[in-house]
Amino acid sequence: WEVLDWLLSSPEDMDKIRTLDMEVHIGWQAHSSQSSRRSGLTEEERMRFDLGLLQGLRKHFRCTGSSMEVLSEEWKVSDIGGRCPQQQC
Numbered sequence: 001w002e003v004l005d006w007l008l009s010s011p012e013d014m015d016k017i018r019t020l021d022m023e024v025h026i027g028w029q030a031h032s033s034q035s036s037r038r039s040g041l042t043e044e045e046r047m048r049f050d051l052g053l054l055q056g057l058r059k060h061f062r063c064t065g066s067s068m069e070v071l072s073e074e075w076k077v078s079d080i081g082g083r084c085p086q087q088q089c
Helices: 002-008 042-056 068-072
Strands: none
Touching: 002 042
16 A cells, blocks of 8 residues: 555656556555554545545546456356356346
8 A cells, every 4th residue: 555655656666657457445454564654544544545445546547457256256266257157248
């Protein structure tokens, strides 16, 4: 989150990036970031902070995919395409 916060403050660096491939954990606090400004926030404040960063990134980048459905429905590799095993959805 700290790196994304920094990135949003640097339009020149954002212009250099074509693709961001990332996984996010909203509200999660890593031990390595205990000295960041997020570390003093409550869990709710961290979630709001994180969502604000994602909204800021949305102004410059576009989301082209998500694993949210796969994760929420617990699709398995053995499902061969999840709910669409014939790949004709």
